[in-house]
Amino acid sequence: MKTLRTLTLSLVAVLVPVIVTVIGTVVVTLVGAVAASALIAGPVAAATPTPALAAAKPWHYWVSFLLLASFALVVVALLVGYYVKVIRASRGR
Numbered sequence: 001m002k003t004l005r006t007l008t009l010s011l012v013a014v015l016v017p018v019i020v021t022v023i024g025t026v027v028v029t030l031v032g033a034v035a036a037s038a039l040i041a042g043p044v045a046a047a048t049p050t051p052a053l054a055a056a057k058p059w060h061y062w063v064s065f066l067l068l069a070s071f072a073l074v075v076v077a078l079l080v081g082y083y084v085k086v087i088r089a090s091r092g093r
Contacts, residue, residue: 006087007083007087010082010086010087011079011082014078014079014082015075015079018075018078022071
């Protein structure tokens with residue numbers, strides 16, 4: 001039971017900074033994109049949507065699957081590496 005609790009606390013200690021970093025990066029990117037589009041387009045252009053942009057279909061949605069899979073693999077690699085280097089080593093193996 002103590003090992004499970006230790007592993008859970010270790011996973012939380014590893015995952016919380018990663019999640020906070022990812023969320024912070026996404027927020028900064030979105031804020032930067034909104035600010036840049038407001039500066040480039042101006043208030044008049046932003047108020048009138050163009051039909052060409054409204055009709056455009058995104059073709060790059062598949063990149064999200066690759067990014068999600070790579071992020072999941074990085075998280076798994078971090079957890080396995082932490083287990084191998086810290087948890088298993090501390091057991092006196």
